[in-house]
Amino acid sequence: MAQAILQRIAAGDRAAVQECLDKYGGLVWSIARKMLRSNEDAEDIVQEIFVDIWKNAERYDDTQSSETTFVAMIARRRLIDRIRFMNRRISADSIEDVTTEPFTRSDENMQLCVEAKEAAAAMKNLRPEQRQVLYLSIVQGLSHQEISDATGMPLGTVKTHARRGILQAREALGLGNLQDTKEASV
Amino acid sequence: MNENTEEIRLDLLIKQAVYGLTEAEQEQLDDLDIQHLNKHDESFARTAAAIALVGVDQKDAMPAALRSKILADAYELYDAREKPKNAEYEVENNSAVFTPAAAARRPFWDWFGWAVAAAAVIVLGINLYTTRLKPNEIVKVQTPTPSPEQVLKPEQMREQLIASASDLMRVNVGAGNMKDMQPSGDVVWSNAKQTGYLRLTGLPKNDPGKQTYQLWIVAENQDPKTPVDGGVFNVNSDGEVVIPIDPKVKALNPKAFAVTIEKPGGVPVSKQEKVAALGKVETPKAPQA
Numbered sequence: 001m002a003q004a005i006l007q008r009i010a011a012g013d014r015a016a017v018q019e020c021l022d023k024y025g026g027l028v029w030s031i032a033r034k035m036l037r038s039n040e041d042a043e044d045i046v047q048e049i050f051v052d053i054w055k056n057a058e059r060y061d062d063t064q065s066s067e068t069t070f071v072a073m074i075a076r077r078r079l080i081d082r083i084r085f086m087n088r089r090i091s092a093d094s095i096e097d098v099t100t101e102p103f104t105r106s107d108e109n110m111q112l113c114v115e116a117k118e119a120a121a122a123m124k125n126l127r128p129e130q131r132q133v134l135y136l137s138i139v140q141g142l143s144h145q146e147i148s149d150a151t152g153m154p155l156g157t158v159k160t161h162a163r164r165g166i167l168q169a170r171e172a173l174g175l176g177n178l179q180d181t182k183e184a185s186v
Numbered sequence: 187m188n189e190n191t192e193e194i195r196l197d198l199l200i201k202q203a204v205y206g207l208t209e210a211e212q213e214q215l216d217d218l219d220i221q222h223l224n225k226h227d228e229s230f231a232r233t234a235a236a237i238a239l240v241g242v243d244q245k246d247a248m249p250a251a252l253r254s255k256i257l258a259d260a261y262e263l264y265d266a267r268e269k270p271k272n273a274e275y276e277v278e279n280n281s282a283v284f285t286p287a288a289a290a291r292r293p294f295w296d297w298f299g300w301a302v303a304a305a306a307v308i309v310l311g312i313n314l315y316t317t318r319l320k321p322n323e324i325v326k327v328q329t330p331t332p333s334p335e336q337v338l339k340p341e342q343m344r345e346q347l348i349a350s351a352s353d354l355m356r357v358n359v360g361a362g363n364m365k366d367m368q369p370s371g372d373v374v375w376s377n378a379k380q381t382g383y384l385r386l387t388g389l390p391k392n393d394p395g396k397q398t399y400q401l402w403i404v405a406e407n408q409d410p411k412t413p414v415d416g417g418v419f420n421v422n423s424d425g426e427v428v429i430p431i432d433p434k435v436k437a438l439n440p441k442a443f444a445v446t447i448e449k450p451g452g453v454p455v456s457k458q459e460k461v462a463a464l465g466k467v468e469t470p471k472a473p474q475a
Contacts, residue, residue, distance in 0.1 A: 021253055025248040026242075046248065163197070166200055
């Protein structure tokens with residue numbers, strides 16, 4: 001089996017850096033643009049994300065997750081920090097744009113990687129409110145309060161949907177067990 | 187761990203994955219993991235990452251200029267790992283302190299010095315152990331002789347390059363776009379050795395806490411908008427300074443050398459708004475008919 005790109009990067013293979021950018025550059029760029037909604041901010045942060053990826057390449061464990069998920073996880077960690085630092089507030093104009101979520105749209109041309117397809121399938125099994133809250137928080141980078149403002153849901157309800165939604169998604173993706181955490185499925 | 191503590195930990199893990207934690211919350215989670223010997227749980231972070239992939243637009247392509255910057259960053263890190271001895275460079279007697287920009291931006295490699303120190307301690311330990319077993323053996327201790335690299339000053343290294351490089355290029359350097367700065371000097375550069383020295387007089391002192399000088403090489407193999415980073419340096423007194431040029435990536439057939447003023451630590455790509463000094467390579471004029 002071919003060595004993963006990140007393992008080759010950790011081993012000092014310079015060619016793997018270009019391969020990593022070819023494979024994951026668009027992905028990281030897209031995640032950043034979605035969460036920050038600004039190309040200028042995205043440019044700054046994507047550069048930082050890739051520095052994180054080079055530095056954390058040796059941590060990658062192919063028994064724990066796919067390389068794609070690992071890269072997305074590093075990207076999200078940096079993006080969440082940035083959003084918190086920016087103390088961003090979403091404008092009223094953009095609320096309609098961000099509330100259109102992709103999990104239920106029937107776009108035949110939507111090409112998803114295996115991990116994304118599994119996640120999309122897991123999301124379809126959630127209640128619509130849970131799905132919406134997770135989409136707004138994870139894909140669009142909105143805070144509890146912003147989601148509450150955007151959807152009209154009370155803050156506590158937003159938190160509950162996020163918690164139950166991610167617990168169920170985690171179980172559906174085979175990453176954890178609901179019973180372990182004694183979470184009610186209501 | 188009791189049920190209540192587990193609930194708190196679960197809440198924190200979910201919040202961390204979905205929205206991020208405040209510093210206090212992160213400390214609380216770390217404490218809980220330490221107290222209860224939990225391995226840090228990344229399952230929620232991985233779940234959130236997988237969900238984030240659903241929103242990815244496969245047609246989205248990273249801008250080419252950004253890709254170039256990221257590649258340059260990666261090669262800097264590789265270079266730092268391969269050439270740790272060059273990570274920090276001090277010039278004592280000519281009043282300039284040179285620090286490659288990468289050194290300020292690569293805390294990841296900081297462990298290297300500690301690793302070297304640890305290795306030295308182990309070697310010393312082995313040495314002490316073996317000498318203890320052989321008490322009658324006479325051990326001659328020689329005072330370590332510093333290597334030439336440690337002793338030579340930048341102006342001496344410059345002279346050495348001039349004497350040894352068969353492909354030496356010399357470029358006159360003058361003022362850039364800043365009216366109040368009129369430096370003059372030159373650059374000597376060897377394409378084969380990929381090294382060179384900038385010698386300047388008239389470059390004002392800078393406040394390292396506010397800004398730094400950064401050297402750039404406009405090279406044949408690089409987009410002129412993103413020249414090769416040659417390192418950052420500070421000037422702390424008047425007079426002539428000699429700055430070693432430390433290209434972060436290969437700089438083939440330089441077309442120009444520039445010194446810009448940047449924020450402390452330097453920048454990966456300069457906007458070239460404040461050019462303190464500039465030297466263009468003169469192309470030979472075609473013979474007149």
